[in-house]
Every structure is written in C-alpha cells, then in structure tokens.
Amino acid sequence: MxxxxxxxxxxxxxxxxxxxxxxxEIKAAYKEQVKKYHPDRHQDNPLYELxxxxxxxxxxxxxxxxxxxxxxxxxxxxxxxxxxxxxPRQSPEFRQVRIDIDRGNFPAAEAALNRxxxxxxxxxxxxxxxxLRKGWYDDAVTNVQTAISMDPNNVEYRTAMNSMLxxxxxxxxxxxxxxYGNSNDELCRMMxxxxxxxxxxxxx
Amino acid sequence: MLGYVVPxxxxxxxxxxxxxxxxxxxxxxxxxxxxxxxxxxxxxYDFVFLALVLSALCPPMEKIKQERCPIHxxxxxxxxxxxxxVDYAADMMLLLTYFKLxxxxxxxxxxxxxxGLAILKPTYKKLMKNYNEKGIMIQRKLNELTxxxxxxxxxxxxxxxxxxxLMEEVFAAExxxxxxxxxxxxxxxxxxxxxxxxxxxxxxxxxxxxxSGSYNPLLLxxxxxxxxxxxSNFRRRIHERVxxxxxxxxxxxxxxxxxxxxxxxxxxxxxIIYSGLLRKTEEVLEKGNTKDAEPL
Numbered sequence: 373m374x375x376x377x378x379x380x381x382x383x384x385x386x387x388x389x390x391x392x393x394x395x396x397e398i399k400a401a402y403k404e405q406v407k408k409y410h411p412d413r414h415q416d417n418p419l420y421e422l423x424x425x426x427x428x429x430x431x432x433x434x435x436x437x438x439x440x441x442x443x444x445x446x447x448x449x450x451x452x453x454x455x456x457x458x459x460p461r462q463s464p465e466f467r468q469v470r471i472d473i474d475r476g477n478f479p480a481a482e483a484a485l486n487r488x489x490x491x492x493x494x495x496x497x498x499x500x501x502x503x504l505r506k507g508w509y510d511d512a513v514t515n516v517q518t519a520i521s522m523d524p525n526n527v528e529y530r531t532a533m534n535s536m537l538x539x540x541x542x543x544x545x546x547x548x549x550x551x552y553g554n555s556n557d558e559l560c561r562m563m564x565x566x567x568x569x570x571x572x573x574x575x576x
Numbered sequence: 577m578l579g580y581v582v583p584x585x586x587x588x589x590x591x592x593x594x595x596x597x598x599x600x601x602x603x604x605x606x607x608x609x610x611x612x613x614x615x616x617x618x619x620x621y622d623f624v625f626l627a628l629v630l631s632a633l634c635p636p637m638e639k640i641k642q643e644r645c646p647i648h649x650x651x652x653x654x655x656x657x658x659x660x661x662v663d664y665a666a667d668m669m670l671l672l673t674y675f676k677l678x679x680x681x682x683x684x685x686x687x688x689x690x691x692g693l694a695i696l697k698p699t700y701k702k703l704m705k706n707y708n709e710k711g712i713m714i715q716r717k718l719n720e721l722t723x724x725x726x727x728x729x730x731x732x733x734x735x736x737x738x739x740x741x742l743m744e745e746v747f748a749a750e751x752x753x754x755x756x757x758x759x760x761x762x763x764x765x766x767x768x769x770x771x772x773x774x775x776x777x778x779x780x781x782x783x784x785x786x787x788s789g790s791y792n793p794l795l796l797x798x799x800x801x802x803x804x805x806x807x808s809n810f811r812r813r814i815h816e817r818v819x820x821x822x823x824x825x826x827x828x829x830x831x832x833x834x835x836x837x838x839x840x841x842x843x844x845x846x847x848i849i850y851s852g853l854l855r856k857t858e859e860v861l862e863k864g865n866t867k868d869a870e871p872l
Contacts, residue, residue, distance in 0.1 A: 430700050438816055505738070507767060508733035509824045510817065543827035544854065552587060552851035 373382035383433030395438075410548060424549060431541040432534070439537060462528075464489060469498050473505060501532065502518040512536065577635045580776055581622040581769065583844065584851035592656045592844045598640055599624050599631075602656035603646075606666040611699040624667040624771070625848055629765060629833075630661035632841040633758060638662075649680050657718050660752055667703055668746045671711060675718050682722075702764040710745055719741035730796035732821070743770030764832040772825040774851065779818050783807055796817070817859060822857045829853075 384391045401478040409423045409430065418565075462470070465488065472481035481502050488495060500515030513536060519529045583596055604619050631638070639660040642652045656662055680689035704711045712861050720738040729735045747766025748759050777787075785792035786802060789867050795802075798814050800807075830849050838845075 439820075503733070507771070507828075508737075511731070511733045511822050513817070513820065536824070537820070538826045540823040543823050544828065544829060546827075547850040547854050550846070550850050552584070552847075552854065 381429065383436045386429050386433035387437070398434065398437050401446070402430065405430045424545075427545055427548070428538075430540070432516055432538060433543050434454070435537040435541040436534070463490075466494055467499055473498065473501055476505070478502060478506060481554075491531070493519040493526065496522065497529050497532070504532075504536065538546070579621045579857055580773055581848060582852050582856065583626040586707070587851050589843065592847065595640075595656070595841070596624065596628075596738055597846060598654035598656040599627050599659075599662060601645070601653050602638075602659060602662040603627060603666045603669065604647075605655055605657070606648050606663045607670065610663070610666070611670065612634065620669060621816065623665040623843075626668065626747065627659070627662045627665035628841050628845050628848070629747070629762070630664060630752055631659055632845055633753055633762075633836060634661060634839070636840055657853045661749070664749050664752060665741035667707065669697055670696070670697070671707065672746070674703075675715055677723060679718065693872050698803050710750075713745050714742055717745065723862045728796060729793060730793065731777075732793045732797050737791040739774045742821045743767065743773070758836065760844045761832045761836050765829055767827040768825040772822060772829070772857075775818065775821055775825070776857065776860050779811075779814075780863070782811065819857075819861055823859070824854055826857070847865075 376574070384393065387398065389397055389401045399504065406427065409426045412424070465483060466484075469484045472478070472484070481498075485495065485499055496515045497519035500512045500519060503511035504511070505513060513533075516529060516533050516536070520526070520533060523529065527538050583593075585593065588596065600619070603623060606620075623832060639657045641655050641657060644652055645653055645655075646807040655733065674693070675690045677689045677696065681693060701844070717738045721735075721742070724735050744763045745768070747762045749762065750759065753759055753762065778792050779794060782794060785789075786795055786800060786807060798810070800810050826849070833845065833849055
C-alpha cells in the first residue's frame with residue numbers, strides 16, 4: 373500500500389484531452405490510446421514494458437474520470453490538492469478494528485464497528501475495508517466514497533479507492549496484455565456472429 | 577448457473593475447441609452412465625468450466641474418443657472419458673438442477689417441476705449419498721437465497737452472497753483435491769464466479785423483472801421507479817458501478833487462477849477467464865445502449 377501513495381497524474385493529460393471533456397470524448401480518447409499502447413503492437417520490442425506501464429496509466433486515468441470526473445465535475449479538484457495531502461487521521465478507538473481486519477478476524481471487526489457510535493469518515497472507511505476483504509466490493513466502494521466525501525483530503529482513503537479502481541481496471545489490461553484484444557473492428561464482429569451461429573449448430 | 581460462462585470461440589485453437597466440446601459431451605455421457613438417459617436434458621456450459629478448472633489440477637488420465645450419439649447422429653464427436661473432474665461436474669449439475677426444481681415447485685407449483693422432481697428422485701438419492709455434507713450446504717445456501725428474495729433484500733452484495741457461497745461449495749471439490757491451499761483458491765474462484773453470474777444475470781434481466789415485478793436487487797438498491805424513469809436511463813445510471821463490480825470479480829477470479837499450479841488445459845481455461853467472460857461482460861453491459869440506438 374505504501375508505494376501507491378505517490379500522486380496520481382492528471383487523468384485528462386494522460387488521455388490527451390482538455391479538462392471537462394464529455395464522456396464521449398473521454399471514451400473516444402481512451403479507445404485511441406489503448407490501441408496505441410496495446411502490448412500486442414509492441415511484442416518483441418524494447419518498448420513493450422513502457423507500453424504496458426503507459427496502458428496501466430491510461431486505464432487508471434479512464435477509470436478515475438468515469439468514476440469521478442464526469443458527474444461531480446471534480447476533475448480539477450484533485451489538481452488543487454496540497455502536495456502531500458493531509459496526514460492519515462487514525463483514531464485510537466479503531467486501532468483494534470484495523471488489526472482485526474488485517475488478520476482476517478471479520479466478525480470481531482464487524483461487531484466493534486456496529487458498537488461504535490463515532491460514525492465519522494474513518495468509520496465508513498473501515499467498514500469499506502471490511503467489505504472489501506469479505507468480497508463485498510459494491511459495499512466497499514460506497515463506504516469508501518462516503519469516507520472521502522466526509523474527509524476529501526485524506527490520502528489513505530483516496531489511495532484505497534484508487535487501488536480498488538485499479539484492480540477492476542487491471543483485469544482488462546491483463547486480458548489485453550494476453551492478446552485478447554477488444555474486438556472493435558467489423559471483421560472481428562462478423563466472425564463472432566458466424567462463430568456463435570456455428571456454435572449453436574455444433575454443440576447443442 | 578445459466579450458461580454465461582463460455583469460451584471466446586474465435587480465439588480458441590481448433591484443438592482447444594475440440595477438447596472443449598469433448599468435455600461438454602463428456603459431462604453428458606457421464607450423466608447417462610451414472611443416472612440413465614433422462615437427466616441429460618439439463619446440460620449447461622457453466623459446468624464445462626467447472627470440469628476444466630478441476631481437471632487442470634489433476635494428473636491426466638482421461639481417454640478421448642470419437643463417437644456418435646443419438647442427439648448428434650450425423651457427425652462423430654470428441655468425448656472425454658475417464659476424467660474424474662467431468663464426473664464431479666456432472667454430479668454437481670444434477671444436484672443443483674434438483675434443488676432448482678424444488679424451488680420452482682414451491683414458487684409456481686404446477687406439473688412441470690413436480691414431474692422433473694419425480695424423474696430425478698432416484699438420481700438425487702444417489703447423489704446425496706455421495707455428497708451428503710456438500711448437498712446439505714448447497715441446499716442451505718439456496719434456502720437463504722430464497723429468503724432474501726422474499727424479504728426483498730435491497731443490497732446487491734448481500735443478495736449475491738448466498739449464491740456466491742453456493743458456487744464456492746461447488747468448486748471446492750474435496751473428492752478430487754486434498755491440498756488445503758488449492759482448495760482455498762478453488763473456493764475463491766467459485767465465489768467470484770458466483771458473484772459474476774449473479775450480477776450479470778440480474779443486469780441482463782432488468783427489463784423482464786421490472787415488467788413482471790419480480791425480485792431484482794439492482795432495481796431496489798438503485799431505486800428504480802417505473803413511472804419516473806426509462807429503463808435505458810436506469811441502465812445508464814448504474815452502468816459504471818455494475819461494470820466496476822463485474823470486472824472486480826473477474827480480476828479476483830483470475831488472480832486466484834494464476835496462483836494455482838496448473839498441469840493442463842491452461843489455454844482453454846484462460847480463454848474463458850480472460851476473453852470469454854470479458855466479452856460476455858461487455859456484451860451484457862452494452863445491451864441497453866444498442867437497443868437505444870435502434871429507433872434512430
């Protein structure tokens with residue numbers, strides 16, 4: 373977790389579009405960039421790793437904008453963020469909860485959170501982390517989002533959110549990296565239709 | 577289990593496709609061999625995935641044959657025999673089918689589920705003898721699922737949990753694998769496959785469920801009001817979040833798979849995990865949008 377605290381780049385810059393671009397523009401730019409840096413195009417090529425890294429950045433930027441940029445208009449707010457952000461505020465009340473979550477003792481963490489009357493940003497953040505570990509990712513995002521809206525400058529909360537978005541977006545990068553490209557071109561789609569029809573005859 | 581877990585056929589090698597068909601037919605033959613002709617009607621692609629994942633972990637001992645069968649009389653087909661993972665997948669498929677019929681009988685009544693139950697009864701008895709604990713566990717999870725539906729649970733995560741745990745149980749094939757670390761990874765694959773199937777099915781069925789007024793956690797969690805909102809609009813509203821969740825499940829699923837020590841079938845399973853599932857995800861997610869475009 374530590375090493376991810378480095379600051380995120382301006383996602384608009386990464387995608388090469390102006391701030392406040394519409395969703396369509398973002399999507400178009402994203403597709404273009406993915407094509408450009410697709411690892412397929414750089415196989416057996418010294419740029420391979422660089423392209424992969426760049427693709428990761430693009431995915432992050434895209435996920436960030438899809439998640440935050442489009443409707444909150446917060447696209448520019450993070451660029452105003454003070455360079456270090458605020459120090460993580462960790463209250464002693466939740467120290468044991470953090471330990472329990474780390475160790476996988478979820479019932480204890482859950483009970484302690486339910487008992488607590490102090491439902492501030494950290495409470496929501498830890499509820500989110502607990503959900504994350506349980507596999508309840510939707511709950512996790514909701515809770516961490518609440519924590520961030522209550523304490524927008526907290527680096528720990530933002531890092532956690534970024535890392536969740538990265539996991540989700542990372543699967544797609546990984547799939548593309550293995551040569552399973554997105555099938556945008558017509559020929560591919562045609563083949564797919566043909567194969568689906570074929571599959572029906574073949575298998576059932 | 578509804579047949580969402582399929583390979584991306586254009587990306588398969590021909591021999592992989594043959595093998596895939598062989599597993600499919602192998603499950604069918606296994607059902608026939610153990611339980612007779614009739615239960616074969618419930619065959620489903622999702623269980624081919626189960627058979628492939630499990631067989632990847634076991635030493636190869638399968639026999640591959642080319643033969644004809646009454647359902648496809650014209651062409652000889654590849655069939656995988658003597659593969660414990662295939663027999664296991666066939667058993668799990670029948671067990672779940674039986675529970676599904678029990679559920680249907682309770683919900684709708686009528687002749688069809690009752691007839692199905694009567695026919696499958698001997699099969700079910702045999703299965704419960706072999707998989708007693710697992711059978712009871714799966715049934716308990718299904719009952720929880722029904723309860724949550726009846727209560728109108730408005731949380732996706734809560735509603736999907738029982739189904740995910742059920743699939744976890746299905747994938748944890750203790751009869752084939754003894755290593756506890758491997759079983760734990762199988763459980764994680766099962767859990768996330770279950771969550772993915774549950775959510776993609778819920779998103780796919782939004783229109784139908786909204787029209788008939790039947791339960792769908794997405795309609796409740798994101799507060800769909802039929803009079804005030806177009807379904808296409810609702811789809812768009814929840815699209816990002818649903819996509820995030822679906823891809824998260826697939827990310828965790830593939831992470832667990834990567835940690836397994838795989839002896840065979842890697843290309844085939846990875847085709848499903850990295851391409852088949854991704855393609856299906858995108859297909860279902862875009863469904864609403866393509867419909868939107870039509871009136872123009």
